[in-house]
Amino acid sequence: LGPSMNRYSIVELHGDGIARELSQAVHTVADALPFEIEFIPVDLSDESREAKGDAIYDEAEAAMRRYGTSLKYPTATTKESPNRVLRERCNFAVIHRPVATIPGIQTHYNERIHLDIVRIATGGTYEDAGRRINRDTAVSIRAIERRPSVLASRFAFRLAQLRDSNVIATSKYTIQKATDGLFQEAARGVARDYPATEFREELFDALLAGIIMRPERYGVIVCPNEYGDFLSDMAYGLIGSIGLGDSASYSFDSQGQVDVAMFDPAGGTAPDIAGQNKANPTAALLAMANMLRHIGEHDSSKALRGALFGAIEAGEKTADIGGSLNLSEFTQVIVDRTKSAL
Numbered sequence: 001l002g003p004s005m006n007r008y009s010i011v012e013l014h015g016d017g018i019a020r021e022l023s024q025a026v027h028t029v030a031d032a033l034p035f036e037i038e039f040i041p042v043d044l045s046d047e048s049r050e051a052k053g054d055a056i057y058d059e060a061e062a063a064m065r066r067y068g069t070s071l072k073y074p075t076a077t078t079k080e081s082p083n084r085v086l087r088e089r090c091n092f093a094v095i096h097r098p099v100a101t102i103p104g105i106q107t108h109y110n111e112r113i114h115l116d117i118v119r120i121a122t123g124g125t126y127e128d129a130g131r132r133i134n135r136d137t138a139v140s141i142r143a144i145e146r147r148p149s150v151l152a153s154r155f156a157f158r159l160a161q162l163r164d165s166n167v168i169a170t171s172k173y174t175i176q177k178a179t180d181g182l183f184q185e186a187a188r189g190v191a192r193d194y195p196a197t198e199f200r201e202e203l204f205d206a207l208l209a210g211i212i213m214r215p216e217r218y219g220v221i222v223c224p225n226e227y228g229d230f231l232s233d234m235a236y237g238l239i240g241s242i243g244l245g246d247s248a249s250y251s252f253d254s255q256g257q258v259d260v261a262m263f264d265p266a267g268g269t270a271p272d273i274a275g276q277n278k279a280n281p282t283a284a285l286l287a288m289a290n291m292l293r294h295i296g297e298h299d300s301s302k303a304l305r306g307a308l309f310g311a312i313e314a315g316e317k318t319a320d321i322g323g324s325l326n327l328s329e330f331t332q333v334i335v336d337r338t339k340s341a342l
């Protein structure tokens with residue numbers, strides 16, 4: 001260990017099903033990187049949650065706040081949704097879903113698709129389940145707040161600077177004039193601080209058609225909660241797989257700096273193949289690559305992402321996407337490719 005070597009402490013939120021195997025893949029890759037990562041484990045598996053109740057979330061929250069950066073593996077939603085509890089406890093304000101064509105996985109497009117979907121993590125239509133006001137009518141409240149709108153927009157512009165792309169703010173602002181109007185106003189305000197970045201506003205319905213017809217016109221997209229939810233799944237569909245995506249959640253301090261960041265693979269716990277050394281770790285390793293970008297290790301982040309895309313393109317892949325490698329063989333391929341790129 002050289003004296004100038006960086007060292008990071010990353011909280012690892014363990015889960016259920018294939019979570020342990022995904023974590024082993026992450027550790028194997030971490031061992032191959034030119035700096036040290038110390039993993040701080042928190043067991044969010046179903047058994048642990050059953051045994052410890054709220055105390056396990058106290059432990060998770062304390063670790064996430066203390067160390068700032070965490071990786072989360074899939075958890076079974078039994079009594080409660082751990083994702084929902086963590087979102088509330090950590091006050092996540094922004095969710096980022098990178099969606100990019102994976103070479104070698106067939107899409108309907110010749111061009112490479114590379115979208116970064118940045119959404120407000122709260123509000124929209126998801127906060128209020130609504131109520132019946134009489135037998136035939138139900139209402140709900142839809143809330144849009146300025147602070148997360150500004151935070152999401154700033155995050156979007158910083159990301160666009162990093163990858164040299166445009167920013168599109170989208171919602172239904174011609175109909176939801178007050179709520180979505182407030183969101184657009186916040187995004188427009190942030191855009192004035194980034195005059196070098198191309199910015200445009202699009203109605204959400206037009207944007208959906210636009211992405212399907214000409215995806216190359218879209219880079220970073222920022223939007224309220226529910227639109228981002230719909231759009232992420234559609235975008236994963238365009239690149240051919242929901243299971244290969246990753247997600248990042250961020251909360252911010254009063255200065256607008258990232259406070260707690262959590263990176264996780266989008267897929268589920270895959271109980272049917274758990275413990276069989278078959279799981280595809282691509283989404284977990286993409287989450288790890290995004291985490292490496294966040295902590296400032298850009299070279300390793302790019303090398304890992306490139307290793308994943310390069311291996312899959314070369315046909316070195318797991319069975320779920322038509323290959324013949326098991327989890328540990330695929331992980332070894334990624335380690336070798338990452339090392340040779342660094």
Ligand code: ATP
Nearest residue numbers: 076243267268269270271272273278279280281320
């Ligand atoms: P959960 O409730 O956690 O979503 P689930 O039973 O719905 O669990 P999923 O994880 O959603 O299962 O998986 C759906 C299908 O996709 C399963 O057949 C599973 O084996 C497969 N699958 C999911 N993730 C992976 C993975 N990482 N590698 C290989 N196959 C996977």
Ligand code: MG
Nearest residue numbers: 267268269270
């Ligand atoms: Mg599922």
